[in-house]
Amino acid sequence: MNAVDFLEIMALVILFGLIFTKLSRIIKLPDVVMFIFAGFLLGPFCLNLVNIDKHPLAYELILTFGAAYILYDGGREIDFKVLRKVKWSVISLSTVGVIVSAFITGFFASKIFKMDFIYALLLGSVIASTDPSVLVPLFKNLNVDDKLKQTIISESAFNDAAGAIATFAVLNIITKGTFSLAQSIFDLIKTSIGGILIGAIVGYVASLLIAHEKYACFEEHPAEISIVAVAGAYVIATKLGVSGFMAVFVIGMVCGNKKMFGLFIPEQYYVTQTRFKEVMTLILRMMIFILLGTHINFPLLLRYWKESLFVVTALIFIARPISVFVSIIFDRKAEWTFKEIIYLMWVRETGVIPAALSGMLLTMKVPHADIISAVTFATIILTLTLQASSAKILAKLLKIDRPSMSN
Template sequence: MDFTLRETRFLALLLIAGLVAILTRHFRVPYTVGLVAAGILASFLPFFSDLPSSKEVMFNLLLPPLIFEAAIHIRWKELRKEMPVIALLATLGVCLSAAVTAFGMRCLVGWGWISSLLFGILIAATDPVSVIATFKESGVRGRLSLLVEAESLFNDGTAAVIFAVVLAIVGGSAPTVGSVAATLVLTIGGGVVCGALVGGVILLLTRRSQDHLIEFTFTTIAAFGSFLLAEHFHFSGILAVLTAGLLVGNLGSGGLVSARGKEAVEGYWEYICFLVNSIIFIGIGVHQAQQDFKRILLPAVIAILLVLLGRAASVYPCCAMFFGSRLRVKRTHQFVLFWGGLRGALALALAAGLPTGLPGRETIMSVTFAVVAFSIFVQGLSMTALLRRVGELAFGSRNR
């Protein structure tokens, strides 16, 4: 691509992001929904029609800063208390959701078992990009915010491992139960170790400085370095970034690197996330506009219903296991967990990574786009009203 065209496209993205931010705050519409709508309109511009959407761009460039920024605001003391609930939702919950969706697509739509399994897995994990953006925008705090955001961060590890195992089967490999378990432990454990290693080194370096510019630099290295190190060894990059973010956010003065630089560092990462979210959701809108949804209308409707059913089958049984304990999840919170399980960039990135020779690959990608469109426009638009309904937001409060 011509260098001038790249510059023009980037400046146009910034302009659209700024205008959408102003308009959505004025009309009290979720920012992410506004960005996707703007992306659909922008798709008619010639230099937006080929906006990159590869798995590599999403995972290596756009996802790490969003995960890191969310992680540095999670307090370890609170996370540790809720870890049993979060871990169950992020493991058993993902498996239940994937199984319901895969079985339904096989029986109701007639897809092959492999295609159904891959789709069920890639659509099972709630997307941290969409979830965190929506909850931050609504201003939700407390236990509900922690449960929803932390689950969306952790359940990627489970989905990624299962996805890799099924892809290995497609490629002719036949993994045993033992090898699957070993892969799961290695992927999760390796990601945590890589994140702890990079985060620990960064903490040692930043504590020698009170300069917020140096803190910007080193925290950026922590976000991308932990991810790339873990991915290099085929571990979970997202868990690595999450671990590094938790370390940086919880160790040191005031929960961040230095007391003096706390506000500056938070402001820096808030802007980075604003920029990255804008690129992601405008990109989703551009590619949504290029889909021929009429061709896959029936499979898409069935998939949407199955994804909702799968989410219910994961949330309610998992939460029921804690009934009567101090970790009991309120019914209203369970419903928010169910309806707030948004799908977005993560599902699209995994779909883009499907083997090119997979039967029905293009159909799977189109159906994935349809589920994401429903998630953003229906679930996303109704989240603020739902949060008010269950008492998590005051009536009359604005989206930030």
């Protein structure tokens, strides 16, 4: 890819992103749904102005850094005091919840598509995780209780690792005929703890450099340091074989709670960083979901639309409620109310990571990869359209929303 091609893609994506952001406000749909539609218009199945398959490195760069920075932004929304109260629910939702969801969805997929259960389980594993790049911005605009908000955001950050490990574990059974429960558990623990340690170290060092009374040599550059910290931590974690996404989320948590360590950023620099972060996050979300939209194979979706609809329905109305119930029922410390549990059962948007996993399976020519891809994109479209757009309405119906500050 040359510089002109890359600039052309950047300009088209951001221009269409701005246009469809305006349209989303007019027709009251989540902007990510409109971004996906914009991507379809730009992509090879419609106008063919953007074909990212010809430039896989650029797509991987945008997807990786975009998801990492949005996760960092989500981490900044987490309050350690709140997280301590719900930590067992978050851990269980991110591990047990993913496994339960994968098995239940896989069971229904095997019956609906009449495929071997192992391939149906692979499908269930791919779409089992939720998407922080959707949920972080969504909950910034929702006035629900911090306990509920931070549980959903934290789950979406932590369950990506579990979803990916489950997918690769099932893939090993298919390709090599082997499975080790002990190895899978070890991989999950290593990936998670390694990412947490790297994120904690990098996050604390970054906070010192911008907010310490003595060591803040980059006090006036908090936005720039955040980019270095996110990119650097992701690279270090990936090279060490642990979760880069976990690392950047923890950086956000540390930076968002820096006052606990006696660290403060002067007001003028804090305002500059906040504005920069908001613009950067919006642009990255545009790019991620518009480019994701260019990948949607609508002929494939149309071929399997009926079966995909049944599988997604089972995921939303059966697998998710059961996985949430099993995951949080024994966490007495969290003190979940019935209304909060209902809300947790409903909110579970699918996005970037499942799309990347399904794309990988297509590249590897795994049997039934076309079906997995169709169901994955159907899940993305339906969960974003149905669940993300109704999250605010449901909060009001359940009376768990709080009055906005302006009131």
